[in-house]
Amino acid sequence: MSNSIRTSIAAAAAATLISGAALAQAPQAVKNVVLVHGAFADGSGWRGVYDDLTKRGYRVTIVQNPLTSLADDVAATKRALDRQDGSTILVGHSWGGTVITEAGVHPKVSGLVYVSALSPDAGETTAQQYDGFTTPPEFVIDAHSDGYGFVLPEKFKAGFAADTSDADAAFMRDSQVPINLSTFATKLENAAWRSKPSWAVIATEDKAFDQKMLQSMAKRIGAKVTNVKASHALLMTQPKVVSDVIDSAAREVATKKN
Template identity: 65%
Template sequence: MAVAAAAAVNLGTGAYAQGSLPTDQAVRSVVLVHGAFADGSGWRGVYDILTARGYRVSVVQNPLTSLEDDVAATHRAIDRLDGPTILVGHSYGGTVITEAGVNPNVAGLVYVSALAPDVGETTGDQFSEIPAPADFVIETGADGFGFVNSEKFKIGFAGDTSDPDAAFLRDSQVPINMEIFGTPVSHAAWKEKPSWAVVATEDNAIDPELLRHTADRIGAVSVEVPGSHVVFLTQPEAVADVIDTAARSAHTN
């Protein structure tokens, strides 16, 4: 999901100055996990802010071929970093971090407009009581891989982006194997790791009420940010601030 979002980020104007991590801060690494229909490049703005503040950041490139494959890709990224890590997931990436977050190097979880199944639940199960908004339309091909409908893409997925950026995101979609949405998780890392949640108040892919319900269910510290489903891209500093807070707050064994 490559887009020049980082150009709009004015580094050094956030809550913390460049490279200002306390010398005694234990959690100094962050792993960012994208969701469906996207790739890791959408995290560029968040990446730039966090690295400027002194964090070592790794961005996962999920293949979106199976939950098992995406969890394995996330474990590889976690294992390449030194010391305790904050694991961040967007949208379906929340399912991935729920499974992968049991990795002993993970000190905390941040859910960004994300889902968080319990053990035995699937990504699709999350929508049983609060369905996705009507403008979020997925089209599944004969091979079982899905794309977001082109005509509905901006309003359903990226409503607060510019028309050119929305068009690029639409035309650079990474399709997801739709079977993933029916795959249950076998671990729920939020039961044992501290969690934070960013609720995008204008999300039109996951109803904000579902995001609030999810944050409450997992006991997450919830922060509401005005933005669409791609709030990490359009509000990178607000999202980076939550990740920064998680890293400063999480305690290691």
């Protein structure tokens, strides 16, 4: 065998070894995303985020919360998580933040993204998050005698979806899913943000929450914050911004895991 052939074989073997080592060191991608909606809405609000993330190659699952109790919403989220084939980014909007805080201790969850969302601690209720803050006057809940509440129809666009078209706001208003208001008094047993990395996307024109409240909650959980000019319906009006944060979370989690 000539020296040139031996050199070629050695070079090819070395390249194979280097390539194998590089693959072994490459971050294992997080390709699963589970989206959890909040009160007065359903999973269809995530359509823009779903379309964006699936184009990027993510496997996206949307939870349909019954909004009957925290336990029921957590159970619905855990069922979705059980179906994932590996590490997952869990995302919650508004009340969905409480849900992912409780459900996010699931072993398949690698990171949490709060989209203008609540984030109580273990032993706290959702209602306690409002202590010391003032809810903007545009957001009014119409409580019914059976314990369920809607956003007052005449206040819906201003309080929930000010940056949507009149037609979209009307459709959302008329397709509201009421929430059992007693859920806000339920104490959490777990706070996933204490053990999982967190990100927050905050709508600076949100009228469902006091802006100081949103910023305070994000700071307390140590979330990486992205602010965007949008209403409480930012999951619909700013899907790219929300998707970019979810994508960043998935990439950062993958890097840290390797």
